[in-house]
Amino acid sequence: MRVLIFEEGKIREAEAPDPVPGEGAALVRVRMVGVCNTDLELLSGYYGFSGIAGHEVVGEVIRCDARPDLLGKRAVVAINQGCGAGDCPFCASGVPGHCPDRQVLGIVDWSGAFAEYLVAPVDNLHWVPDGLGDLAAVFAEPLAAVLHITEQAPLGPGTSVAVLGDGKLGMLAAWALSRFAPDLTLLGKHEERIALAASLGLSAMASSECLSAAGRGGRKFDVVVEATGSPLGLAQALEIVRPLGIIVMKTTTRHPVSTDLARLVVNEVRLVGSRCGDMGRALGFLAETGMDTRPFIEAVTPFSCHAAAFERAVRPGAGKVILEFP
């Protein structure tokens, strides 16, 4: 099969043997795979990664010896696979995403979706409803990560929320979370992204403007979703969150974050790390809201044009770039 290999900051297309599913696993043909900021971080050396990345995937089962009834079904993949041991406190309590021996699709010890095929345990597959297109389903993974925030911070009509960052995740978060907390503002730094948010019916403004107003005693938010992807994001979030407020932190960066945390202590702010969510819930949300994902897409590119696709994905302010196997 054709694969993309991340190696020393470069992407190389290569031929690799088709993977063979073991017991309880299926062979999945990749239909579409999104490029996530984590992929770009992996490419530049985060986790000392080398290999096949890619984890935002929609595919179809083409082999599953124990379950021939699954053949041809479209699925997205829950990216965490725990050790499954009965004495693992995380696996035993249904939280494989925190199992210390977990494999993570395209990130840790599990060959990813920048490839024609991948292998996944059947238990990790979530079936895409018939009415839901690939271009929606391919958002299930980042959308799950966004919806997870609703389990970490109380979001409701009375909550004021700022989403800090107008990148792929920030834009998606603003759209999805505004369904829970209508008093939500996207704070961005790219004019065209702020305009895009406004065209989606979202309240949006330049983060610099909001920060300088907050510095003069202006508006502060109950909840700030930090999705800047920058080591400076936390300091900004601390500027605009109210005392006793919550910052949900999505940014993972290789760079150490240097921040005046006295402000966090004095204002008794809660800072909550936030990672993956429930893919089934994300598929349900996509189906129920009829969410049009096209505004969030930068480009859909054939797999063979991956070089152009990644060039586009690294541009500041880029939307979601999707590779497809036609």
Place this chain on the structure above:
Amino acid sequence: MRVLIFEEGKIREAEAPDPVPGEGAALVRVRMVGVCNTDLELLSGYYGFSGIAGHEVVGEVIRCDARPDLLGKRAVVAINQGCGAGDCPFCASGVPGHCPDRQVLGIVDWSGAFAEYLVAPVDNLHWVPDGLGDLAAVFAEPLAAVLHITEQAPLGPGTSVAVLGDGKLGMLAAWALSRFAPDLTLLGKHEERIALAASLGLSAMASSECLSAAGRGGRKFDVVVEATGSPLGLAQALEIVRPLGIIVMKTTTRHPVSTDLARLVVNEVRLVGSRCGDMGRALGFLAETGMDTRPFIEAVTPFSCHAAAFERAVRPGAGKVILEFP
């Protein structure tokens, strides 16, 4: 009255006019006042402070025109005084400690307790029960800050807790919180402080030992109370907290904290800033537990010997230094 003035990193004894209580306020004669790390930070320039610090105080009412019945009563002082305006969201909801226009005893716009007398609103006074000595009551403020942690993190028999830091606050936190969560370990760096903790019946060990074990896949804790007073404390807390665990952060330092926060995100750790607590609850705890505060005391020194007292208070690993007006 005699006062201590913090000015440009130095302490100067001076004569100042006796303060005059306004409406709703009492004149309190200071009996004892503890030296807190915040005082030492203020002395070295935190908040650009100059003036009369001191906020861990037990005193007695010597004047209160509207309430002569209070004369002679012993009290501790709740250190936050909000603006009290009906449209202040924090004052209106009973959280004056987060009022943006608050005064804080000995810290912000409210002359402190390193003085013969201070003025306090009667509403900020908590009466010391007859059976409770000054040497216990003078711990009410830091103890309230410690007990506040029980409102921020679920502490119970099933919770494993590490208190990181063997200073004044760390030792007090370990003792008090172990009443809620018996599976508690004090992690220190001073041999004599670790020995003191052990002599109080606490589990205690060198933090370096625990950190290196955690790095090798060893024990991690459900809740870590970060009370190191050091900008390095947060990174250490992130090493020893389990995924989905809670770090309660007490350290306020003038220095920016540089940390790899990807770990917080990936492990979905919650970091909670923690400041002041309920002084009435602290007095109740002291009375109910019959807590012997003597092991936590480094020295009780007459006010006139303040220079020696502060010299002792800044020593690494020092316990609580208390100034008294005999």
